[in-house]
Amino acid sequence: MATQIPSVPDTTANALSPDIEEMIRTRVDAFVHEHMQQLVSEQVAAAMKRDPARSKVAIIASKGTLDMAYPPLILASAAAAMGEEVTIFFTFYGLNILKKGGARHLQVAPIANPAMPVSIPNIVGMLPGMTPLATWMMKSQFFGKHQVATIDELLQQCRDLGVKFIACQMTLDVMGIKPEELIDDVEIGGAATFIDFANEAHVTLFI
Amino acid sequence: MATSQIGKVDTVVDAKGQVCPMPIVMLAKAFKDLAVGQILMLLATDAGAKKDVAAWAEKTGNLLLETSEEGGVLAFYLQKV
Structure with a gap:
């Protein structure tokens, strides 16, 4: 399955501002939430076929x-x-x-x-x-x-x-x-x- | 004989009168000699064969194209994958 990690704003600062950190966390959470179930079930189905x-x-x-x-x-x-x-x-x-x-x-x-x-x-x-x-x-x-x-x-x-x-x-x-x-x-x-x-x-x- | 939409049948296996597990056993043995794409018609009178043949097709990955019943005789059309 082709999925793309959401782009993260480019920042050159050593420490990310709390706002940006929060935004990254929200985006990653949303991504995982959206795709993880499908990814896991695909992997499990493939593994079971090989069992x-x-x-x-x-x-x-x-x-x-x-x-x-x-x-x-x-x-x-x-x-x-x-x-x-x-x-x-x-x-x-x-x-x-x-x-x-x-x-x-x-x-x-x-x-x-x-x-x-x-x-x-x-x-x-x-x-x-x-x-x-x-x-x-x-x-x-x-x-x-x-x-x-x-x-x-x-x-x-x-x-x-x-x-x-x-x-x-x-x-x-x-x-x-x-x-x-x-x-x-x-x-x-x-x-x-x-x-x-x-x-x-x-x-x-x-x- | 049951009527069917399936045109050409390559092999017929007559398991009429046979009971569990024989319809499946006869089906499996006959399927070994079939080429991919060929169609086998299995005739059976054992009511349990309805579920058994479907389960066999599901497990072995072959196609159960059609099932019909006429006068207590079940006809299964299966294609080798």
Whole structure:
């Protein structure tokens, strides 16, 4: 933006007279008042455009049930589709999503879950076979009927779009999962690996 | 098919029946193969796509030229910038 500092009366005197000083102050104040807001907002807008954190998304996937495997993968694939650099850090039960064939075996338990689309009393939910039944119902009657992508499909979409998967080393050990049991293209890392990336991401989610 | 003021469409992506996040994912994948200035028509039935496609265009800096709806089918016309 082209702006011009207002001209100041030329004076050769060593000390400015109070009148002139006052005039300079008034003019400078008026100038700053008029232009500063615009200058600052231009600078901020330019800086925000350059901010790399605007295009990074860091997600932690810590749950291993069918219902809770969806949010991290849906958000990750959507963000990647929007051109963001996305990393999902899989930890604890979330590692089950990354196990070879694991995505197909995720389940949802009806017990102590009052939010199921079809409410199942706890005393029924505790019976053997109820978890597979609820899982089947969720897959076929709810996700399936609405043509929601499967977890396997979402994992594939994420990979196609360049989402990075990191498996937590410590919880792999705790859960007794060997790196070779995981699907391909998974990096192994620790908390610091995630924090290092998340530090530069405006969007960070713990799921 | 929805009618439009847009003359020539270079690619059509049919995401009818697909739900979140698939319309956006299919759009993004197809856009990669588009040259600058080319126009893509995305068809979708997921009502959420209305806001999602606008957000996608805003975020990626591409142009959402026109949106129309006919018989529950949304048609988005997007131009690669």
